[in-house]
Amino acid sequence: MTEYDFKLSQEIELLRLVAVGSVDDGKSTLIGRLLVDTKGAFEDQLLAVRKKRGQAHIASPEEIDLAMLTDGLAAEREQGITIDVAYRYFATPKRKFIMADCPGHEQYTRNMVTGASTANAAIILIDARNGVMPQTRRHTHILGLLGIPHLIVAVNKMDLVGYEQSVFEAIRAEMREYCAKQGIRDLICIPISALNGDMVAVRGEHMDWYTGKTLLETLETLSVMDDIDRKPFRFPVQLVNRPQTRELPDYRGFMGTIASGTVRVGDEVMVASSGLKTHIKEIVTFDGNLEEAFAPQSVSLTLTDEIDVSRGDMLVHPDTPPQDTRDLSANVCWIGAEPLTRRKKYLIKHTTNTVKAMVAEIEFRRNIHTLEQEAADALEMNEIGRITFRLQKPMYYDAYADNRVTGSFIIIDTFTNNTVGAGMIV
C-alpha cells in the first residue's frame, strides 16, 4: 500500500477558482485536463466518457472526451452546451482547488457572476486563433468588478497556431492594455494547449520561449488569504445561542463567521448599529476556547456585559467602525428575468441582515462593450449598472473594494423570493 503523507495534508490550503471563456475556447477541455493530470477524475468517471466504447482502461487523455466529463445535466449533453455553473474539485500535494465552471454563452452572465463571487482567482480562456473577443472583454470587466484578486489569461489552442510566440505576445499586450484601463493590475498570461497538455501541468516541448510558470504551478503558488485577517474586524452576528439548560443557565453566545480581521479575548468591541460597547469575554469553540480568532473562522463570542445584540447586528472594534447609510449606492449585476426599474421595492440581504429597499435611482448602465456609462430606466437580465437604493433602516458596510464580505449583498424579489441581483457597494 502506498504511504500517505499526513503531515503534508495538514498544510494544504484552499484556493477557489473560476474559469470563464467564450463557447469553444476549450474551457471544458482545460478543466478535464486539470482533472486528469491531477487525478481529480476517477477512472470509472473517465470510462463513462471515453470516445470508443468497450475499452477497459484509459491509456492516454486523448482517448477521453474531456468536455463530456464536465458537462453535467442531460439537457446540456443533448445540446452540447453548458447551461449552469458546475463545481469541480481537484488537488495537488500543495493545494485543494474548488473550480467554478462558468458557461460562456452571452445569456448566462448571471452564472458567471455566481461562480466568480467566491473566487480568489480566475482563469480566462482565449482561443489563440481568435484572439480577444467581445465576450472576453465582457467577462474580464465583470471579474474586475467582482474584485477577483488574481486574473490568469490562458491563451489556449497554441498547437493550432504552431506554438507561435508572436500570437501569444499580441494577445497578452491587448489584454494588458484592456485591464490597465480598468485598474486591474495583477494579470498573468500563460500560453497553453489544453488538448495536448502543454504548460498546463507539464511544460511540454513546444514553447521553450515561454519562461513563466505552468498554469498548475501558478495556481499552486498564488496567495490565498490576501490579508483578510489584517483588515478591520467585522463579525456579523448569525444567531444568539442561549441554551438555558441546567448546565448552562446563563450562557449567551453570539455565533458567526468572522468576515474580516482578528479578534482577541479582552478586546473592546462595539455593536455597529447602537454604538454600545463591551469587551470580549470568551471565544468559544467545540474544540476549546481560543485566545484569538481570525477570518474566516466560525466561532461563538461571549461578552462581558449584557448588551442588546441580535441577528443582523455587527460587532466591530470601536476604532475601526464601518460606514453607515440609508442611501446605498452600488454596482449591480442584474440576474432576474424581470427588469429592475425605478421605485420598485426589493429585499436586500447583506451579511446576516435583511432590509427593505427601494430603487431610488438608476445612475447609469454600463455598456459592457465600450465600458461607457449610459442613461437607462431599467436594468435587464445580464446588465450591469450603478444603482442607488433607499433603505428602510441604515446599513453598516464597507466598500466592496475594501471588503468583499461586508461590501456585497444580494437582491431578492419579494414576490417570487428569487435572487435577482448581485450588489457591490461603492
Place this chain on the structure above:
Amino acid sequence: MAERISEHRLTQLKALEAESIHIMREVVAEFRNPVMLYSIGKDSSVMLHLARKAFYPAPLPFPLLHVDTGYKFPEMYEFRDWYAREIGAELIVRRNEEAIARGMNPKEYGVARCCGALKTQGLLDALEEGGYDAAFGGARRDEERSRAKERVFSIRDEFGQWDPKNQRPELWNIYNGRIHEGESVRVFPLSNWTEMDIWLYIREENIPIVPLYYAKKRLMVERGPLLIPVYPGMEDQLHEGEEPVEVMCRFRTLGCIPCTGAVRSEAATIDEIVAEAAAARRSERETRIIDHGSNSMEDKKKEGYF
C-alpha cells in the same frame, strides 16, 4: 508581521469546516423547522459532527431523521442508536411501511422502483409528516456529474421536486432562504467536500464511523465487478448460481444490503483507508447499484431524492 500571516492560515479542512458551520447556522436562523437527514454513513457522520461544533455548547437545535428501508446492515442500526444516545441527539426513524408491507425489494421490482418507494417516497412522506421546511443532507458535489451543479440551498416545490433549470444563483456566502408556504429547501453543507476531505477529517477529528468501513473477512458473493454481502435471512436476494465466499473487503459507501457493493481491501485502520482513498482510481459511487443508468441520479433528484 510576516510571522502573523503564517499563524493565520486555515488549512483547507478548517476552511471547509468554517463554511459548513456558517451554512448550518444560517439555516437555523432563517427556517422555522429544520431537520437533519441522517443516513448513518461517513458523510452523515461528518455532517453531524459539524453540527455539534456549530451549535456548541448548546444541544443540536434540530432532530435527526433516518429514512429507513429495512434493508440496512445490522451494524448500521446498532451504530445509529448508539451514536444518537452518545451525543444526546433526538432521533426520528421513518419507513415507508406500506411499501415494506407489500414486500418491496430490489430483486423482484428492480432497483429503481425499490429505491423510489423506500427511499424517495419514504423521505417525502417523512418530511411532509414532520412539516420540515429545511432538511440538511450530506451530499457532496464531487459524487456525481449532476450533483456538481447542485446549490447549497436547493429549493424544492410542494411535491419535493427539484428543477435543475430553476435554481437560485448563490453569490458569495449569502444564502437566500426565503420560500413560499409549502416549499422547502434541501441544504447541503458538505457541498464543497470531496471523498478525500471526508476521510482526512474523520481521521483528524476522530469521528466514529460504522465498522463496515474497515476491512475484515466477510461473507460475499461476486456479481459482475461488485462484491455483494450475504446476510442471514437475505439469501433470497441472491441471484442464480451465486456462491457466498469469504473475502477480505470493506465498504466505501453504505446503503441497503442487496444494493451495496464492497471492495477488496486490506485497509483496517483509518490511516490505511486514507491511503487507499488517495490511491483510488475508481469513484465510490461505483459500488452503488442504483447509479449506473446514464442520467439516473439526475432523474432521481428531480423526483425528490437527494
